[in-house]
Amino acid sequence: MASKQEANLDLLIHDYRNEEMAEAARMLHAVVAADSWRGFSDVLRHLLHGARPLAPGKAGSNEGLVQGLDNLLGFFALLEIAALANVVPLRLREDIVADIEQMLRQPVLQRFYLKRYPQPLLMGLLTRSRYRLQGRNTPLAPKFYAFLELKDLIDEDLTIETFVWLSAGGNVDGWSVREILEVLNEPRNCIRYMLEAAEDENPRGKALFGFFALMSFCDMMDDFLSGCESDSVFQSACWHYFNTRVFAPHLGLFATLSRGAQIMSNWKREPIPEDLHPAALGSHTRFLNSAKRLFSDDYSTAYKVFCARNAKVEAVKIRPHIPV
């Protein structure tokens, strides 16, 4: 019978690794083998950031590849966090290691995720595939499942995708992020557009839903990270995951969120009915503070230091065994 950790690994593969990713990996290998890489550089720029993201559903013939590769890299990052939490074996199975190595050691891909747009979790996973990284002493399985819930939340909310696209310079129905922020000035208009979206899926209302969903996500992520303080390496790894997958790819997203949160914190309070409990009148500075904390606290270092230190220790350990 498989161990619990092995079963968890199989379950993660079952739930989060799909045929689209496998197809993207096959396409990538075919492109590399045929040395027809040049045509895909745009795809990679879109995928690994630095270029304006493609509109949802507008990636053309490369859409499957972009989406599949993006999701595959996300899956690898997820595996690294699972291994860090001891939810899956610290030393991954040979077939998984071979899969990781075959993909992540492609020089063309490495140029992007190691050099131009560094993704620490992928570097960490590569280190793990070579060396036996330390396990953590804190019980992290519950935190890992909380992390998965957050991941699912952001992956499954299509309204967030719409808002992110606008904030990266996109445009729907003549609306850019400027119009969205303009509407935010007036709560009544926000509700009007959101209700329209609830009825007919109009993209402007969807983007507004997305804005509020993303603010709420920041708040949850902030709470989640503060609950992971007992293990700063795991905390840092989770921050890297969301930073890489949600915030870093879209230049200006954080600035837009902050501006939106600032507008909300300035909302004038309307005269309220007498029976409304005044203590319930919350303030949107909470959202602003959550978003600020996520990017002002130094969450990025601990995981990078952990990987570097572990790789170094292992490298020293194996040196005496090198035949001379």
Place this chain on the structure above:
Amino acid sequence: MIYRSIQSDGHLIIFVHGFNGSACGTWIQFPDRIVGNPIFQGSDVVYFGYDGLRQQAQDSANIFYDYINELISNPLDGVQDFILPLLERKQPFSYKRITLVGHSLGAVIIRLAMLTAHKEQKPWLKLCELVFYAPAHMGSRITQLVSETLLGIPYVAGAGGIAKWRLKVLNDLEEKSELLNLLRQRTEKASRSAPQLRARAIVVTKKENVVINTEFLEDDPHPSRIDSATHITICKPRSDCEEPAKFLYANVK
């Protein structure tokens, strides 16, 4: 999302979110507190999702009823083959206790589904117990509900009117709505022969601006209180306020 216990004692817990909520988002703080917690060691836990914005309450309740009925009839359906041996469940496996946890509209959805189970004489109804966070079973103030759940602010004048016109579920949730009146009458009658239709525990807040806190059934329990919470935060334990989780622990033990 469903979490299956590897040492099940036959307990099933299903969380049901409210208006404009989601299976992940509404209960996001719970998996962390449930996985690995000895209180829930033997429990399978489900976070049920439905469209709480566009669907009428009765439609959502029917979907929920079908889901729960299917899950209880075939508890291991959909479990991957490589997981089955780890679950160590004696066959035939069946649930012995079912806790249904609802927030706001989620409580209405649960109560409606329980009425269907009663009408259909489902034997699993006897296993059920109901735990509610700020239930909307006595109705809600629509303007406040829309303002809170869409924008996170307590009141935007006029929001209710346009919202009711666009979202049918809000007509269901209005105080003294036809649906809620029927729900109450039928539950009252049915609970004489099915005491499981009464809530096991209810928690409310004095800062409640959205739902009406009047008691639903005369013999529903006296509600607990988390007065630092609002309608939205009452089901969201945080590092600085664990009360929502403690309320659940106390009623699941």
